[in-house]
Amino acid sequence: MFVCHIALQGCLTLSDVPYGINADTGGHITYLLELARASARDPAIDRIDIVTRGFTDARLGMRFEAQCAEASGKIRLIRLDDGDPTYLPKETLHERHGELCEAFLAYLRNLDHLPDIVHAHYADAGILARKAKEEFGIPYVFTGHSLGAVKREVIGGADASLRTRIEVEERALAHADAVIASSRDEAEAQYAHYDSIDAGRIRVIPPGCDLTRFESARPSDKVRADLAHFLRDPAKPMLLAIARPVRKKNLLGLVEAYAADPDLQAAANLVIVAGCRSTLDDLETECREVMQELIEAIDRYDLYGKVAYPKNHEPADIPAYYALARESGGVFVNPALNEPFGLTLLEAAASRLPVVATDSGGPNDIVERCNNGELVCPRDPLAIAAACRAIVTDRRKWVLYATAGVEAVAAYDWNAHRGPYHRLLQELIGPLASAPQWDRILICDIDNTLLGDREALREFLDWQAEQSDKIALGIATGRSFHSAQAILAAEGVPTPDVIISSVGTRIHWYDRKKRCFSEDSDWRRRVENAWNDDAVREVADELGLRPQALLEQHSGKASFFLDGNDPEAVLRAFRNGGLRVEIVASHGRYLDILSEGTGKGPAVGHVADKLSLTQSRVVVAGDSGNDLTMLRACPFPIVVGNASDGLAQDPSLSHAYRAKGCYAAGVLEGVRHYQAQGSW
Numbered sequence: 001m002f003v004c005h006i007a008l009q010g011c012l013t014l015s016d017v018p019y020g021i022n023a024d025t026g027g028h029i030t031y032l033l034e035l036a037r038a039s040a041r042d043p044a045i046d047r048i049d050i051v052t053r054g055f056t057d058a059r060l061g062m063r064f065e066a067q068c069a070e071a072s073g074k075i076r077l078i079r080l081d082d083g084d085p086t087y088l089p090k091e092t093l094h095e096r097h098g099e100l101c102e103a104f105l106a107y108l109r110n111l112d113h114l115p116d117i118v119h120a121h122y123a124d125a126g127i128l129a130r131k132a133k134e135e136f137g138i139p140y141v142f143t144g145h146s147l148g149a150v151k152r153e154v155i156g157g158a159d160a161s162l163r164t165r166i167e168v169e170e171r172a173l174a175h176a177d178a179v180i181a182s183s184r185d186e187a188e189a190q191y192a193h194y195d196s197i198d199a200g201r202i203r204v205i206p207p208g209c210d211l212t213r214f215e216s217a218r219p220s221d222k223v224r225a226d227l228a229h230f231l232r233d234p235a236k237p238m239l240l241a242i243a244r245p246v247r248k249k250n251l252l253g254l255v256e257a258y259a260a261d262p263d264l265q266a267a268a269n270l271v272i273v274a275g276c277r278s279t280l281d282d283l284e285t286e287c288r289e290v291m292q293e294l295i296e297a298i299d300r301y302d303l304y305g306k307v308a309y310p311k312n313h314e315p316a317d318i319p320a321y322y323a324l325a326r327e328s329g330g331v332f333v334n335p336a337l338n339e340p341f342g343l344t345l346l347e348a349a350a351s352r353l354p355v356v357a358t359d360s361g362g363p364n365d366i367v368e369r370c371n372n373g374e375l376v377c378p379r380d381p382l383a384i385a386a387a388c389r390a391i392v393t394d395r396r397k398w399v400l401y402a403t404a405g406v407e408a409v410a411a412y413d414w415n416a417h418r419g420p421y422h423r424l425l426q427e428l429i430g431p432l433a434s435a436p437q438w439d440r441i442l443i444c445d446i447d448n449t450l451l452g453d454r455e456a457l458r459e460f461l462d463w464q465a466e467q468s469d470k471i472a473l474g475i476a477t478g479r480s481f482h483s484a485q486a487i488l489a490a491e492g493v494p495t496p497d498v499i500i501s502s503v504g505t506r507i508h509w510y511d512r513k514k515r516c517f518s519e520d521s522d523w524r525r526r527v528e529n530a531w532n533d534d535a536v537r538e539v540a541d542e543l544g545l546r547p548q549a550l551l552e553q554h555s556g557k558a559s560f561f562l563d564g565n566d567p568e569a570v571l572r573a574f575r576n577g578g579l580r581v582e583i584v585a586s587h588g589r590y591l592d593i594l595s596e597g598t599g600k601g602p603a604v605g606h607v608a609d610k611l612s613l614t615q616s617r618v619v620v621a622g623d624s625g626n627d628l629t630m631l632r633a634c635p636f637p638i639v640v641g642n643a644s645d646g647l648a649q650d651p652s653l654s655h656a657y658r659a660k661g662c663y664a665a666g667v668l669e670g671v672r673h674y675q676a677q678g679s680w
Contacts, residue, residue, distance in 0.1 A: 002047045004115035006125035009090045012052040014070045024090050028145045038414035040074040054079030055087040091161050093124040101131040116429045126172020139428045142176040149193035154337045173197040177428050182341040183362035187482040200517030204486035208414025211350035217319030232305030237268040237392040238330035245274040245290040250335040250378050252293050257381035259301035264389045276312045322351035331391050335378045349405030356387045372405035420489035433512040436469045443474035445622040452663035460664035476500040476600045478626045503592045503626050504600035505556040527556035530595040539577045558593040586625035601629030621667040638670030
């Protein structure tokens with residue numbers, strides 16, 4: 001496979017990237033280069049071209065000049081000549097779209113064979129990819145990295161430059177064969193601002209990260225000396241923040257949170273590593289303004305001796321800062337108004353340093369997966385301070401979060417990213433498949449049913465591959481659609497034919513010809529027509545139910561924590577309030593309020609009807625309370641051996657096959673039982 005990446009922003013080179021030299025030379029280049037190197041290690045990849053924009057710069061010499069190519073193994077770097085030799089920041093790249101498209105098409109025409117697929121990074125690159133698709137039919141995937149519409153939401157408006165950026169993003173998204181998102185928040189919340197992309201073309205594939213230098217990091221004398229200039233008692237636990245001084249990173253909000261909590265000031269120092277500078281005048285306008293505001297706040301609240309903001313650091317100093325914070329018993333804090341992914345959280349996790357992070361963006365996924373800290377609203381300074389104080393003053397909690405952080409190393413490895421990424425590319429360039437004529441369907445829950453034992457999963461997938469033309473594979477899960485898709489891809493499960501998500505309130509079908517999912521609009525209308533969100537929230541507030549994260553809430557479903565409440569009493573309270581809803585409790589922890597007549601059971605029935613299958617042609621498998629309605633309704637249910645919530649003893653499931661095997665082994669055991677009986 002020949003993959004062509006396009007990345008026009010910043011100073012891109014295959015080695016010795018001058019990170020931080022300007023606002024455009026940052027994390028997306030690290031992402032691209034590490035992705036390319038990981039891809040190149042796969043024998044299925046024959047060639048990788050990275051296409052960028054050429055320019056000359058007096059400070060950097062001629063190394064970024066157009067046509068000055070580089071190569072490393074399978075990877076080549078090509079610099080386009082658009083007729084303007086000057087460096088252009090991202091805000092003005094749109095002015096050269098015509099010339100850049102012509103230069104890119106000329107590059108393609110001069111190749112001995114065309115790329116199999118193009119991967120565009122940022123919207124301007126997406127315009128070139130779209131042009132290549134129109135001219136040559138080359139499919140393309142798109143990674144936004146940072147989205148203009150999100151910035152518009154954060155700052156509460158858009159100037160002409162930002163409006164142009166969003167328009168360019170819409171054009172790039174409109175024809176993309178797939179959009180790769182780093183997190184569930186990016187897929188479900190951030191791309192919701194765009195009219196040209198639907199959920200079915202978005203795939204969540206968390207980026208890999210090379211965290212080796214953070215795992216083995218140690219404090220350095222240089223970092224200790226840099227902080228000694230600021231701190232009266234440098235031995236106290238450290239609240240560490242590392243970010244560029246721009247408003248969306250909310251560093252001023254962190255200072256104000258620290259200033260508002262005298263107990264936190266007594267317990268810990270605050271250290272803000274915010275880029276490098278000689279003087280404030282050296283900085284770009286926004287960075288200069290933010291640093292001035294930080295210094296003024298430290299003065300206004302008289303935080304001298306408690307807050308450090310070193311002027312300079314080397315790349316090697318960053319791991320040392322994490323290590324020193326760990327040694328001190330401190331916490332890493334990311335208070336950004338929105339964080340698209342959260343690489344610094346993974347660096348902290350690999351350093352075995354607990355985190356307090358914004359609940360807006362990728363940190364939701366990281367903290368949920370690694371359980372290495374706490375999420376807070378970035379606009380709530382009291383919540384930020386309370387979370388930091390709770391960790392630095394509770395040694396047991398600190399140790400729990402610090403120990404859990406090592407999960408990040410395995411979960412966010414580049415090899416873990418490469419598998420689902422390459423399977424997606426192969427899916428998009430593979431031969432068109434005709435729709436099979438299924439006569440049966442198997443629908444499984446994900447967590448603790450299909451997943452939980454990787455060896456058993458491999459055996460199940462071998463069986464499923466042999467049956468895929470006769471038996472459709474469906475998923476029914478409490479996870480959201482994108483969360484389900486991401487975890488299945490990460491575990492190597494082929495794209496299911498249908499995904500019932502969010503406890504049966506959403507259904508998405510996979511179209512093998514279009515190679516993407518589409519939402520079942522009939523089912524969504526049914527769910528939403530029976531829903532009164534304001535009334536549901538009012539009753540929930542009266543009952544004191546504690547809501548789950550914002551991403552778990554949508555029209556047709558309100559999700560809370562059980563917190564010892566009796567589900568039957570909750571249902572009576574809603575009925576007494578005149579609301580006809582469904583109540584689903586699971587794992588002794590979660591409580592979902594659903595539209596009347598929805599849930600996994602009715603959703604499975606809807607899927608069977610759409611496939612013109614009788615209920616006798618459907619087998620379902622589950623493990624917990626949120627599977628109960630589909631297990632009860634289906635004539636051939638499987639309860640896996642590791643089931644919880646009393647399913648194994650539930651008299652309403654007397655017709656179910658209770659497997660001895662756990663997880664996927666139990667599913668396969670149940671399927672073979674029904675097949676041996678001749679009943680399915």
